[in-house]
Amino acid sequence: MTVRDVRAAYDVSREELAALLADEPAYRARQVWDGLHRRALRPAEMTELPLELRARLEAQLPAALGEAARRTADGGDTVKWLWDLRDGRRVETVLMAYSDRVTVCVSTQAGCAMACAFCATGQMGFDRHLTTGEIVEQVVAAVRAARPRRVSNVVFMGMGEPLANYDRTWAAVERIHGDLGVSARRLTISTVGLVPGIRRLADEALPVNLAVSLHAANDVLRDRLVPMNRRYPLGVLAEACAAYVAATGRRLSIEWALIDGTNDRPSDMAELARFARPLGAHVNLIPLNPTPGYPVRGSSPQRVLEAREELERSGVNATVRSTRGVEIDAACGQLAAPGRL
Ligand code: SAH
Numbered sequence: 001m002t003v004r005d006v007r008a009a010y011d012v013s014r015e016e017l018a019a020l021l022a023d024e025p026a027y028r029a030r031q032v033w034d035g036l037h038r039r040a041l042r043p044a045e046m047t048e049l050p051l052e053l054r055a056r057l058e059a060q061l062p063a064a065l066g067e068a069a070r071r072t073a074d075g076g077d078t079v080k081w082l083w084d085l086r087d088g089r090r091v092e093t094v095l096m097a098y099s100d101r102v103t104v105c106v107s108t109q110a111g112c113a114m115a116c117a118f119c120a121t122g123q124m125g126f127d128r129h130l131t132t133g134e135i136v137e138q139v140v141a142a143v144r145a146a147r148p149r150r151v152s153n154v155v156f157m158g159m160g161e162p163l164a165n166y167d168r169t170w171a172a173v174e175r176i177h178g179d180l181g182v183s184a185r186r187l188t189i190s191t192v193g194l195v196p197g198i199r200r201l202a203d204e205a206l207p208v209n210l211a212v213s214l215h216a217a218n219d220v221l222r223d224r225l226v227p228m229n230r231r232y233p234l235g236v237l238a239e240a241c242a243a244y245v246a247a248t249g250r251r252l253s254i255e256w257a258l259i260d261g262t263n264d265r266p267s268d269m270a271e272l273a274r275f276a277r278p279l280g281a282h283v284n285l286i287p288l289n290p291t292p293g294y295p296v297r298g299s300s301p302q303r304v305l306e307a308r309e310e311l312e313r314s315g316v317n318a319t320v321r322s323t324r325g326v327e328i329d330a331a332c333g334q335l336a337a338p339g340r341l
Pocket residue numbers: 114118119120156157158159160161162190191192211212213255256257286287288289290291332333334
């Protein structure tokens with residue numbers, strides 16, 4: 001048996017866990033499930049279990065993520081992990097503590113096929129989908145590191161396109177909500193705008209937040225910045241977003257990385273306002289973070305503030321996303337899971 005024949009702890013279902021514990025008293029399965037999820041423990045740490053059972057479960061329920069490196073910034077309030085997956089691939093996770101919330105940003109794929117030019121993950125190309133367990137375990141790691149604070153928010157904004165890995169991502173959402181106890185209103189899925197995925201999300205029972213990485217509100221510019229726009233142009237994207245808002249009653253967010261001279265002009269803000277206003281969307285402006293493969297600069301701090309004011313004057317709610325972890329390459333668009341850190 002190779003290591004890959006053994007499923008990682010959070011890839012095992014309740015039923016499979018019960019089967020693993022078939023020779024134990026009936027309450028054990030619930031005890032271990034609770035230990036893994038609600039208490040975020042490794043089997044070896046479940047001191048209520050007999051020692052021999054702990055050792056057996058430690059081998060039968062291995063961790064999916066090995067810590068290859070961990071870096072901190074912002075006085076310890078931002079933590080970035082580089083994980084080794086069991087097949088040697090690497091992904092990153094970022095934990096951000098604020099005064100009013102603790103947010104973890106998780107990856108859903110190793111690499112990404114969306115090829116957005118300004119994004120470090122897009123620059124590296126697609127490797128593979130993460131499993132549900134690999135996604136859930138990132139949150140568990142953050143829960144452990146955040147103590148004594150609680151992880152209040154989970155954003156699917158790390159490496160990868162969550163809606164291109166729909167089933168595993170959605171199963172992770174259900175696990176994070178149902179078993180780790182994070183409220184659906186504090187879960188946010190971010191997408192480049194995969195319309196079929198947005199339509200599926202609208203039909204789910206759990207109303208999570210939807211964020212769309214727009215970056216341009218005319219098709220000529222968006223085709224260039226976000227290649228997936230050629231498949232799902234702005235008109236069909238807007239319709240899917242409207243359907244999502246109508247079905248869930250959740251507010252839509254629009255993410256817009258401000259790129260100097262490219263999408264930060266007053267005319268760009270006017271186009272953005274025309275797109276956002278009918279959807280009642282909130283705009284998150286992100287000053288472009290530097291990445292190795294994209295020479296263009298982010299907008300100046302002055303221009304970022306003006307852009308926000310222009311949107312507000314057009315009747316669109318806009319905030320500037322506080323940039324965390326730029327110096328450790330942990331900020332939006334910088335996750336690339338390098339061989340080194
Ligand atoms: N694929 C999904 C999930 C990744 S979220 C999506 O694109 O939404 C990562 C966010 O960071 C996206 O909004 C993305 O557009 C943004 N981003 C990518 N590169 C960036 C950069 N260099 N500076 C600032 N934001 C960036």
